[in-house]
Amino acid sequence: MALIVQKFGGTSLGTVERIEGVADKIAGFRGDGHDVVVVVSAMSGETNRLMDLAAQVLPEGSTPRELDVLLSTGEQVTTALLSMALHKLGVNARSYTGSQVRILTDDVHTKARILHIDDVNICTDLKQGKVVVVAGFQGVDDQGNITTLGRGGSDTTAVALAAALNADECQIYTDVDGVYTTDPRVVDGARRLEKITFEEMLEMASMGSKVLQIRSVEFAGKYSVPLRVMSSFEDGPGTLITLEEDAAVEAPAIAGIAFNRDEAKLTVLGVPDIPGVAYRILGPIGEANIEVDVILQNIGEDAKTDFTFTVGRNDLSQSQRILERTITELGAQELRVDAKIAKVSVVGVGMRSHAGVASRMFRALADVGVNIQMISTSEIKISVIIEEKFLELAVRTLHSAFELDAEPDSQGAAD
Amino acid sequence: MALIVQKFGGTSLGTVERIEGVADKIAGFRGDGHDVVVVVSAMSGETNRLMDLAAQVLPEGSTPRELDVLLSTGEQVTTALLSMALHKLGVNARSYTGSQVRILTDDVHTKARILHIDDVNICTDLKQGKVVVVAGFQGVDDQGNITTLGRGGSDTTAVALAAALNADECQIYTDVDGVYTTDPRVVDGARRLEKITFEEMLEMASMGSKVLQIRSVEFAGKYSVPLRVMSSFEDGPGTLITLEEDAAVEAPAIAGIAFNRDEAKLTVLGVPDIPGVAYRILGPIGEANIEVDVILQNIGEDAKTDFTFTVGRNDLSQSQRILERTITELGAQELRVDAKIAKVSVVGVGMRSHAGVASRMFRALADVGVNIQMISTSEIKISVIIEEKFLELAVRTLHSAFELDAEPDSQGAAD
Numbered sequence: 001m002a003l004i005v006q007k008f009g010g011t012s013l014g015t016v017e018r019i020e021g022v023a024d025k026i027a028g029f030r031g032d033g034h035d036v037v038v039v040v041s042a043m044s045g046e047t048n049r050l051m052d053l054a055a056q057v058l059p060e061g062s063t064p065r066e067l068d069v070l071l072s073t074g075e076q077v078t079t080a081l082l083s084m085a086l087h088k089l090g091v092n093a094r095s096y097t098g099s100q101v102r103i104l105t106d107d108v109h110t111k112a113r114i115l116h117i118d119d120v121n122i123c124t125d126l127k128q129g130k131v132v133v134v135a136g137f138q139g140v141d142d143q144g145n146i147t148t149l150g151r152g153g154s155d156t157t158a159v160a161l162a163a164a165l166n167a168d169e170c171q172i173y174t175d176v177d178g179v180y181t182t183d184p185r186v187v188d189g190a191r192r193l194e195k196i197t198f199e200e201m202l203e204m205a206s207m208g209s210k211v212l213q214i215r216s217v218e219f220a221g222k223y224s225v226p227l228r229v230m231s232s233f234e235d236g237p238g239t240l241i242t243l244e245e246d247a248a249v250e251a252p253a254i255a256g257i258a259f260n261r262d263e264a265k266l267t268v269l270g271v272p273d274i275p276g277v278a279y280r281i282l283g284p285i286g287e288a289n290i291e292v293d294v295i296l297q298n299i300g301e302d303a304k305t306d307f308t309f310t311v312g313r314n315d316l317s318q319s320q321r322i323l324e325r326t327i328t329e330l331g332a333q334e335l336r337v338d339a340k341i342a343k344v345s346v347v348g349v350g351m352r353s354h355a356g357v358a359s360r361m362f363r364a365l366a367d368v369g370v371n372i373q374m375i376s377t378s379e380i381k382i383s384v385i386i387e388e389k390f391l392e393l394a395v396r397t398l399h400s401a402f403e404l405d406a407e408p409d410s411q412g413a414a415d
Numbered sequence: 416m417a418l419i420v421q422k423f424g425g426t427s428l429g430t431v432e433r434i435e436g437v438a439d440k441i442a443g444f445r446g447d448g449h450d451v452v453v454v455v456s457a458m459s460g461e462t463n464r465l466m467d468l469a470a471q472v473l474p475e476g477s478t479p480r481e482l483d484v485l486l487s488t489g490e491q492v493t494t495a496l497l498s499m500a501l502h503k504l505g506v507n508a509r510s511y512t513g514s515q516v517r518i519l520t521d522d523v524h525t526k527a528r529i530l531h532i533d534d535v536n537i538c539t540d541l542k543q544g545k546v547v548v549v550a551g552f553q554g555v556d557d558q559g560n561i562t563t564l565g566r567g568g569s570d571t572t573a574v575a576l577a578a579a580l581n582a583d584e585c586q587i588y589t590d591v592d593g594v595y596t597t598d599p600r601v602v603d604g605a606r607r608l609e610k611i612t613f614e615e616m617l618e619m620a621s622m623g624s625k626v627l628q629i630r631s632v633e634f635a636g637k638y639s640v641p642l643r644v645m646s647s648f649e650d651g652p653g654t655l656i657t658l659e660e661d662a663a664v665e666a667p668a669i670a671g672i673a674f675n676r677d678e679a680k681l682t683v684l685g686v687p688d689i690p691g692v693a694y695r696i697l698g699p700i701g702e703a704n705i706e707v708d709v710i711l712q713n714i715g716e717d718a719k720t721d722f723t724f725t726v727g728r729n730d731l732s733q734s735q736r737i738l739e740r741t742i743t744e745l746g747a748q749e750l751r752v753d754a755k756i757a758k759v760s761v762v763g764v765g766m767r768s769h770a771g772v773a774s775r776m777f778r779a780l781a782d783v784g785v786n787i788q789m790i791s792t793s794e795i796k797i798s799v800i801i802e803e804k805f806l807e808l809a810v811r812t813l814h815s816a817f818e819l820d821a822e823p824d825s826q827g828a829a830d
Contacts, residue, residue, distance in 0.1 A: 144536075
C-alpha cells in the first residue's frame with residue numbers, strides 16, 4: 001500500500017468521457033488500497049480559450065496578476081469534474097485549488113516558483129480514505145493572490161506535492177507510454193526504457209523529447225522523488241526516472257539518442273583574436289534573451305579567429321540583426337548563417353565509466369559519410385552538429401552502433 | 416464623492432465588447448471621483464455551459480461541494496477580464512474571488528447564506544484609489560470550502576458588500592432601465608418609477624417582475640442599503656428602492672400593478688367541515704416542497720366545505736396526484752383543477768393610509784366585466800385571481816383606474 005501522486009494532462013482530460021476514463025483508472029488504484037493524490041491540468045483547449053479572451057481585452061498583455069486569476073480557473077474546473085466522476089464511481093474525492101491546499105509561491109505572476117506546500121488538509125483527507133484532487137499549475141502568494149507556475153507547471157505541482165508528502169512515486173500520465181531510446185518515428189527499433197536517471201532525462205528532455213517539463217525533472221531529482229512516465233490511454237509500466245544509484249546496476253553506457261532540428265548556426269569569420277571577443281559577440285545575444293547552445297571558437301591565422309555558435313531556429317533572424325552591428329564594431333570580416341543543421345546526441349550516465357564512447361560515435365558517423373561540423377560534450381552527453389539532411393541516418397546509425405535496440409541484459413554483456 | 420457598489424449581470428458582460436463597455440462606465444464614475452466596488456456575474460451562457468459539463472458527468476447531480484468549485488470559476492473569469500479592461504483604460508483595478516475578499520458563508524453548498532464580510536482588503540485598495548472587482552454569487556465557509564449563493568446570488572453579494580462597506584448606494588445594472596408601474600409590454604402607458612419602497616419592490620418582484628432577486632431586496636431593506644436599478648445599455652437615473660420614510664413624502668396610494676400567469680388553481684369540493692382539514696390538505700403539498708400562494712375556504716352547507724388554493728403551474732400535476740390520495744382519505748367529493756387563471760395585484764405602501772383602494776379595484780374590474788374568482792390581501796397589496804384570458808384587460812383597466820400613467824405630482828393631487 002503506497003502513497004502515489006498521479007498527474008494527468010489536458011489531453012488525458014480533454015472530454016467528459018476521458019475524465020471518466022481517468023476516474024476509472026484512479027478508482028482502480030484506490031481499490032488496490034493505495035492512497036492517491038491526483039494533480040490535473042486544464043481540459044485541453046481551455047487554457048488557449050482563456051488566453052484568447054485575455055488577448056481580446058488586452059492585446060498587449062500586461063496584467064499578469066489578472067491573467068493568473070483567469071487562467072487558474074481552467075484547472076479548477078477539471079478538479080471539480082474529476083471529483084464528480086469519482087463520486088459517481090463511489091470513490092470519495094475532494095477537490096483543492098492551489099490556494100486551498102495551500103501551495104505557497106513567490107509573487108512572480110505567470111511564472112511563480114513554489115516555496116512551500118502545506119500538507120495538513122491533504123493528509124487529513126488521505127487518512128479518511130479520500131482521493132485528493134489538486135489543481136495543477138497554480139498556487140497562492142503570501143498576500144493571498146492567485147499565482148500560476150507557467151505552462152507545464154502541473155508537472156511541477158505533482159512533483160512538489162510528491163516531495164512534500166514523501167510519496168512513494170509520482171506518476172506523470174501523458175500520451176506516450178514512456179521514455180524511448182530515441183524517437184520511434186525515426187528508428188523502428190527504438191525501445192522503451194525501464195529506467196533512466198534524472199540527469200539523462202534532463203539531457204533527453206532538453207533536446208526535444210518533450211515528455212516532461214525540465215523544471216519538474218530537476219525538482220524531482222533535487223528531492224529524490226521517483227518519477228514515472230506512463231500512458232493515460234494504455235496499460236503498462238512506463239519509464240521510471242530515478243537516482244543514478246538505483247538505475248546504474250546494469251546501466252548500459254548509453255541510455256538513448258536525442259536529437260533536435262530546431263537549431264541554427266551562426267559563424268563570425270575573421271574576428272580579431274583579442275581578449276573579450278566571446279563576451280562582445282554573445283553579450284548582446286544574451287541581453288536579447290536568446291539562448292545560445294553549442295559554442296566553438298577556432299584559433300586562426302594572423303591574429304584572426306572564427307567564432308561559431310548555435311541558437312534556436314526561431315531566434316535566427318533576430319540574432320543575425322544583432323550580430324551585424326557587432327561585426328561592424330569588432331571589425332570582423334563576415335557573418336555566415338546556416339539554418340539547415342541538426343544536433344544529435346548520445347546520452348548516458350554510463351559513459352562516465354565506459355571509455356571509448358566518443359570514438360565509437362565518431363567512427364560510426366564517419367563510416368556512413370556523415371560530416372561533423374561541431375562537437376560539444378558534457379559528463380553524460382556527446383553532441384554533434386551535422387547537416388540536417390543526415391539527421392535520420394545519423395540517429396539510426398548511432399542507435400545501432402550502441403546496440404540500443406537490444407534488450408538491456410544482452411546489451412550489458414556486449415558492452 | 417460617494418462610495419458606490421455597482422453590480423453588472425451576465426448579459427451586461429456577455430462579450431468582450433460589453434465588458435469593455437462596462438469598464439468605460441466604471442471609469443466614468445471613477446473619473447468623477449467616486450470610490451467604486453464592482454460585483455460581477457459570469458458571462459451570460461457560462462454558468463449554463465458549466466452546469467452542462469456537470470450534468471454530463473453526474474446526470475443525477477449530487478456533489479454540491481464540487482458543483483460550487485465548478486460554477487464559481489464563471490464569475491472569477493469575469494473579474495479578471497473586467498480588471499484587465501479597466502487597466503487598459505488606465506484605471507487601477509484589482510479582482511477578488513469570494514474567498515479572497517473574504518465573504519464568509521455557512522456551509523450549505525449551492526445556496527449558502529452570507530454570514531460576514533471582511534472588508535479590510537477592499538478598504539485598503541479603495542484608499543489607494545483602486546477599483547475593486549469582486550466575483551458575485553460566491554463565498555467561502557469557515558473550512559475554506561468554496562460556496563455559492565444560488566442563482567441570482569450576485570445581487571445578494573452586491574447588497575451585502577454595500578451594507579458591509581456602508582456604501583452610499585448599491586446600483587444594480589440590468590437590461591431594463593428601472594422598475595415600472597407595470598409591464599410595458601402589456602400597458603403602453605407604463606411608467607418608470609423614480610422611487611419604490613423595499614416592501615413594494617418585494618411584492619412586485621415576487622409576482623414576476625424579475626428585475627431583482629427577492630433575497631437581495633430583503634437584505635437591502637434589512638440593512639437600509641439604498642438600491643438603484645439601472646440599465647447597463649442606456650443612461651438614466653433608473654429606479655431607487657428605498658425606505659418608506661424616504662419614499663413616502665409624495666407617495667401615491669399605488670406604486671404599480673403586478674401580475675403572474677404562472678399559477679394554477681385546485682379546488683377540493685365537498686370536504687367534511689372538521690378541524691384540521693386545511694392541514695390535512697396542504698400538509699402533504701408542503702412536504703413535497705410545493706409552494707402554495709392564495710388559499711380560500713368557503714363555509715358550505717351540511718357540514719361540508721370547499722377548499723381552493725393556487726400553486727405554481729409547474730407544480731400542478733404533482734399537486735393533483737397528491738390531492739387524489741388526500742381526497743380518498745378525507746372522503747371528499749371531487750377535485751377540480753384550472754390552469755387557465757392569472758393573478759393581478761395592486762401594490763403600494765400608500766394603501767395603508769388611503770381608504771377605498773379595494774373598492775376602486777373591484778369596481779373597475781366589474782365595469783369591464785372581469786369576474787373575480789379569489790381575493791387575497793396584505794397590508795400593501797390586494798391580489799385577485801381571474802380567468803387568464805382577462806389578464807391584459809384587467810392590468811390595463813387597473814393601470815388607468817389608479818392613474819398610474821400620470822406623473823406622480825398630478826397623481827398625488829388627484830388621489
